[in-house]
Amino acid sequence: MIHSVHLFVYPRPSMKAPKEALDKAIPKAYTPADVEKRIYDMWMKENCFSPRKTSTGKTFSIVMPPPNVTGNLHLGHAMVMSVQDSLIRHHRMLGDETVWVPGTDHAGIATQLVVENHLRQQGKSRKDFTREGFLVKTWEWVETYKKNITDQLKSLGASADWSRERFTFDPEFNAVVNKVFVDLYNKGLIYKDDYIVNWCSETQTVLSDLEVVATPEESKLYYIRYFVKAADKSVIVATTRPETLLGDVAVAVHPSDKRYKEFIDKTLILPIMNREIRVIADERVDMEFGTGAVKITPGHDPLDYEIGRDHNLQVISVIGKDGKMNKNAGKYAGLEVEQARKNIIEYLDNIGNLEDIEDTVSNVKRCDRTKAIVEPLVSKQWFVKATALAPEVMKAVEAGKTDFIPDRFRKEFSNWMEGMRDWCISRQLWWGHRIPAYYKGNEMIVSENHPTEEGWLQDEDVLDTWFSSALWPFVVFGWPDKTEDMKKFFPTTVLETGRDILFFWVSRMMMMSMALTGEVPFYHVYLDGLVRDEKNQKMSKSKGNGMDPAELQNAYGTDATRLMLLLGTTPGNDLVVSRQKAESYRNFVNKLWNASRFIRMQGEETMPYRELEAYLEKNYAKLNIAQKWILSRFAHVSQAVTEGYATYRMGESGTVLYEATWNEFCDWYIEISKIEVNEHTQAVLQYGMMTLLKLWHPMAPFVTEEIWATYDQEELIINSSWPTIPAKFINDEIEEDFRILIEVVRGIRNVRHERSVAPGKLIPVHFVADVKKDLLVQFEEVLKKLAKLSTMEIHKGRPIIGRKVALIVYPFEIYLPLDDMIDVEAEKARLTKWIAEKEKERRIIQSKLDNKGFIANAPDDVKAAQEKKKQEVEAVLTTMKQQLADIE
Template sequence: MSRELAKIYNPGEVEDRIYAFWLKGGYFHAEPDSKKKPYTIVIPPPNITGQLHLGHAMDETLQDILIRWRRMQGYSALWVPGTDHASIATEAKIVEAMHKEGLTKEQIGREEFLKRAWAWKDKFGGRIEQQLRKLGVSCDWDRERFTLDEGCSKAVREVFCRMYEKGLIYRGERIVNWCPHCKTTISDAEVEFEEKDGSFWHLRYPFKDGSGYLELATTRPETMLGDTAVAVHPEDERYKGMVGKTLILPLVGREIPVVADEYVERDFGTGVVKITPAHDPNDFEVGRRHHLDVINVMNDDGSINENGGKYAGMSGLDARKQIVKELDEQGFLVSIEPIKHNVGTCYRCGSTIEPRVSKQWFVKMEPLAKPAIKAVRDKDVQFIPDRMEKIYFNWMENIKDWCISRQLWWGHRIPAWYCPDCGEMTVSRTDLDTCPKCGGHHLQQDPDTLDTWFSSALWPFSVLGWPDKTKELEYYYPTNTLVTAYDIIFFWVARMIFSGIEQMGEVPFDTVFFHGLVRDNQGRKMSKSLGNGIDPLEVIDNYGADALRFTLITGISPGNDSRYSDERVQASRNFANKIWNASRFILMNIEDKDVPDALPKMLSMEDKWILDAFNKLACEINDNLEKFEFGIAAQKLHDFLWDQFCDWYIEIAKIRLNGSDEAAAQQVRQVLVWVMSRTLALLHPFMPYITEEIWQTLPHTGEALVTAPYPLYDEKLDFTEDAAKMETIMAAVRGVRNRRSEMNVEPSRKTTLHIASAKAETFLAGEEIFKRLAFATGIEVAPSFALDGAVTIVTPDAKIYIQMDELVDKEAEKKRLTKELETAQKGYQNAQAKLANEKFMSKAPEKVVEGVRANAQKLKEHIELIQSSLDALK
């Protein structure tokens, strides 16, 4: 067993070596085991195009904490890793690379394009997986999956066919969200709305019979080329006599009817709405109710098509400008009203989304949404925090059919074949070359691929081997915990729930833990445009993975955003150094000693205190993790190690370690080793590298901390009474040290402590502690003391007296305090003057004013403290 640690902790030297040790030992691998309980997490698969960012780092750290904790608790803990093929993003990167070669998709064809795509995946797709390893995640890499691998592809095709056969998937013409840049549909959940400057163009549409016109307004005048009606509310008295009349569409000359429909809001604008069924989802429904023509006037790239007449070939923006110009020239433009409105944009490229009618594949959502809503209402799936349920219900209860076809080549191709000979369409689990209806051999497969989220919705069961009945699927499904950011409730969480219920007959997981976003130290979202992004790998290089992990989880709470700063990660690095130095101290004191990994038979009061504190900590950490209180657990571990163990117990331990009683020294060595090794076990899921490295140097049982038992509460270690006695002594020591600090007494000036208390036995038992930590030459304990000119410290259990003359030179101290008082009073007066200055208060930023207020309060408290010290010297 090695008992050496380097003088200074160097994460770069430790982390790669420890990770290789874990992999070689196969400690991350899980197998179905009837003797163990299963615990399963499936990783939210990052895109193969992605690079590790702080959001990933937080997400994976939280999952790793849970998996390591459950593994140490004895569960068969499976964490399935994997990546998503990311249709739009990946295809865009490959198209961009081809563009530099002067090539297009169409020039090289689908087969050659897919060869390039797979080559790109092989070259770059594993990048984020390697980055995750740097973070220390303990995924079962033997079971790594990819949404386009053979098994996942089989599952996708099976689900598509099953749902098609049940009537849950259909093909039809409906309004879709079209990205003219990516040239594909995207789902409602992938449309991001941005507030932009725009206009309301108020227009006149004249009646055919010359009896006047109707006035309406639009934010997209170019879509008027596809208008097929104008609508008013059926109960709007202003327009009752006009319903059924015919209008002439300006510039186009097409005759269009006035229809009555309850969709129209009477109190909005003029109460008249142009109806463009091919380019607005609401207009599309109005058109279906009134059997209106559907005229698509837009090409795939957003330009105007042949249905736009003389405007054909123009970009949407150019057509808008020309149409507005001609409307004005011909007297149809009434006014232009500037507005701010929310505009749908593509979540991938940021282009403005164009609603347009298109023949696509859809999933019928209503029958799927109902059981998924019930599962969350009945707590079959528990959301943490539960306020996320409101977002989920709002979306699911108002859900529209899901457009799942994408006009891309990289992805799961839709398993539908069309026969040009007889017009038959066939959906099949296997590739077809013969038409099942007419026997023809001219079949053409649908060129579209499925929405990426279609395959990732199957992730909790497809990665376990479904549709095959594998032992992994039987043992590990349903999974236990999904950890994810709150911003993909629609994208992924909801779709996994309804997919799991539909295909497996039960929910895919029992708990969803939603964490917040990681923002910068000003609370801003990290973005390229702001230049405030943080590269986790740079942080790991500078401070170590453990420091980054601990920073990301300290202070977090479910569903709430957190802030990152260098100062916080430096504090975490300092915590790691504190643990390292404490461990080196222990190792130096057990060198050449036979120290078993067991507690001694005899325990002192301070031993029982630290064991009782550790025991309570073990109970609380397990309870915190059961409740997903990661931030609270991290803070408790920090406080125990830094304050109770390092600053108190180790300092007290030095009394026996440096003493002449070898039995007492051996006793404290065993306690030091026992508490440190098991506290490292408690901390291991949070900071795995440093804890494994140190644990290996200490006396221990087992071959690796990663699989060591996770500490639990033990009734045998309940030393409440002894711990209370120790806390009494500690309160007295703190009081003495604080008072000496206030009076600037040097540690070298020692004195006798006179302690008035009814708990004489307790204080006398701690005499050596007072000598070492309270700078005492000795203590005297009695029910009361009558001492003139003594400094008094009051604690809940005692009054402690120190003779003033033994501590300070009164006259010199009075001079020092008087000077300090004058400086503080001057600063306080200046602050008060600023706060009384109306000009300053009205013009200074609120932060500056608050700073002055806070400074004034601090100075006031400081003045009171100095005055108290001066009074004590009289």
């Protein structure tokens, strides 16, 4: 037994403690701040998070998507970590050998930007430092925030194996990154070449396509006349970027466009520059855009670059890396782009080349981080030949080696992979894995290590952050060495991450893993949606609607915060959160604590969980209907929760568990147990509570561990086994009978409320029961107590009792003789409304039964259930209509 752990800070009760001792030992209120750190430290001390060899022989592995070391965790991180931790804890309890590898990402451009901003607040800039000096400052930032992130993850309850914690820029990781770069280069899968790239003048670096956001913005469409050389003819082109006209090398038309047949291969005079350019034909021209004739500027447009390359056209860049017009812009050199545009338009108008200006909306490309306008520029950069790697990934996905949850993202992923361009991996930054290429004069070598000879200079650029992140799933297990961890835990079981980085990260991990290991990196990809506020707006710093998970944890407790992020979620869909939700889940945690305290206070002895289960199995025949009902519900709910984890729909099955805990166990069974007390009551209560604690533990680990300790079990709940309720406990008939009884009580309570019957006043009730009379007899005392009844009479036919309120709970008719409390007109209105609702329900059922597709495809048991439901609704309608006729 693990009593030496001292789970309680208050005196620990023994298994046979008297009630007085229990009352002092177990606090009347649950206070998360007094519990969470103590429990987490205890889990760490007991080494609960490391993989354990188990009897199942199965493994379950997850690599944590490493948070960026740019600051503190946000609510999206908290959701991802909560989902992963619930999966890990569940599989640990199932008996699988489970590992969750934690870590953080160096986040190249993101970290450099925040460090530069930090320096700016001190009146300094990156240019005030040498490269080495700036890296020292960055490492200071990283070490601080890396620890903060780790501490936050632990505070959320992350049961990761911290002995395996990694950083994507630690020395060992850097060595592997260099090796991969060199290996891929030697295989021709990494190359350096001129290409048109996305250039951010603010960060002074290349961006990948995924780091660029195109947003619709109001702009102008300019119609400019290009004259044919030595002829009285012209071609009018439309453009939103007249400033790039200075770099035009051709005008293109579609070969099928009859309007321009005579112009193909003609020579035009480029306005302002007076340079001769040709009219070319290319099928990539959109005949519907503008006039159907487009200017070709390979130096500043990706499509123009492709067309120019195919037609062997010159590349002229007129905008520099500083975002200003360069020397190729002639008299406009040195101007900001906007000013150059204004001046060029004025000049074209003056010389008669400006035909028209229209208002339009165009997609403006901006840096996802800085929001600065991104300029397409031709530059010499390093690339991964993604077009060569993508086909193997596509084959693996098509073969079902990796699936997507939800499945709709498989198609989205496939479409992206099919259209993928080569991946630009060089970044003009200081922070990151420096490219292992070295130069000496005109020579270049690519090597894992710096050349020993003098005179070699390393490439100034660093690798895109996603290059090292793409290696994460296998490097953390010791690759490229053939370690035991690689054999056991790779490929990993599931990658759980946000859908917003499906292409940033997931696609690149798939490519790198297939290329380097020959395996997919994970069998399942579980994609979360976004976290939104109560107005359904995406949370962001700019909107000021973000919620700090640490603040929520302090206010409502970690378990409540986790439940807010887990319950009701569905894969791939956005989650709406609010403080009201967090507060409601804090109330639920308190409900769980109070219910457990009540149960523990009823009995002076506890038994090990499995012994309790065996006791109830042995004495099952002696249990009353309520006890059998709750055991059957536990069996079904346990099955639903288990299935939820197996299909990655934990949020939905968690909602089922919530309803079963609050409504069925706490609100109904515990109340009934106070009325029907027998020698088995305490056993059922304790078994029920401990079963719920096990089912809740993956989602609400702290409160469940704390409550579990009050039952003095032989092991911590984190190390306990997942509940597998005996099949003997399942009884669908009793569940249906009990559902009817609950509806009876609810119906009578509603009438009492509507008629303002005093809470303490007992009222009589009459039942008409052609069937299930024994159920009412057996449950009579409980019904009286719960519904506050004075007498309860059961009839075969409708009783003559004067003025009454009628209820129908199939198969019973219920009559409450409330005499002067009855308003005849109100009762007629109530019955009329009720009949209308039931008529609508009947029509819906009938419509389904009339549907040929439903009849042809639905399982027999589903069709039978609909038929039965129809019969019940029709029986209720008949009775209600008779009651209405009696009143009238």
